[in-house]
Amino acid sequence: MAKRVTGPEIEKLIQLLAKVPGLGPRSARRAALHLVKKKDQLLGPLADAMGEAHRKVRICSCCGNVDTIDPCTVCSDERRDHSVLIVVEDVSDLWALERAGAMNAAYHVLGGTLSPLDGVGPDDLNIKGLVQRVANGGVRELIIAVNATVEGQTTAHYITDQLEGMEVKITRLAHGVPVGGELDYLDEGTLAAALRARTSI
């Protein structure tokens, strides 16, 4: 803004809000105004929730999930089958798979994928922790649920190599047509994979 039209505290709030993914400079301004208008219903509670999250949040030392307790809610849930580990790239993938609600397993968050071009090597990911968890025993199956990208597949191969000789079944997510997806819009690779993995009705 050429001239100041509001206090520096509000300008600062707008600048910080603009760094939140999903908000840009323009929507940050809109968001800030909305928050200020709903001062007591939204701005205050949100400030408190952020402060509390900032004080309490930690990364689970076992699986890498984000939580306020360590071990996290998932790792300390005794109703889960901890002999099945779902290996994911990011915490958001863990949450997404949990929303699907298809498995009652435990997780392991890698924190990314191997990417030599970006300087991400095995030591930058939580792979040693995974090998350790499997070596400690009690893990029956490892479901490698990384993204179907080149980096994801490279990472999956690397993990498989690291676990060679250990008593664990390693699986990966099925490729195929997304539920509700239209064939016309799908790429050839997905269609070919779906045809190869066809099932009888």
Next chain:
Amino acid sequence: MAKRVTGPEIEKLIQLLAKVPGLGPRSARRAALHLVKKKDQLLGPLADAMGEAHRKVRICSCCGNVDTIDPCTVCSDERRDHSVLIVVEDVSDLWALERAGAMNAAYHVLGGTLSPLDGVGPDDLNIKGLVQRVANGGVRELIIAVNATVEGQTTAHYITDQLEGMEVKITRLAHGVPVGGELDYLDEGTLAAALRARTSI
């Protein structure tokens, strides 16, 4: 989520973030994860900024702008020409006009437009304050910069009526082709207005 995968503090943060305009339930989750990952660079400062805004923010008793001081930064700016008042619906319009930087005037925020269907009458808007400001003298021109909607125009007419007999020039924003706009995409009303208000080159 069917099963809890993270602490209640983080769930609460996600729920509150989802109420911020521009974020929905899905992007709130993404935003929360990003904030938590950038705990010290973003989450902490944002929590502080929100807390400070919550404590300090107030509505300017003179013009209705949002600020941390009262009278606000605009009203207390002595380099502005306070004999020209730009009347806007909302604080966001004030900020937008200031970004344009075309005028060095003062403002008056109505807080909405007359809308009998939504139960918004003259007493729900900051119209009395505007009449009072004009009656106090020193205001030479009133630029009514409300939205070009039916409600906006109704409000403009109402304000003009209220100020009848007072020594003040009342103007409104020009209608015309937006700068950078293509004629083909404009509605007939705008094109007709732009033709009627044509200027010589």
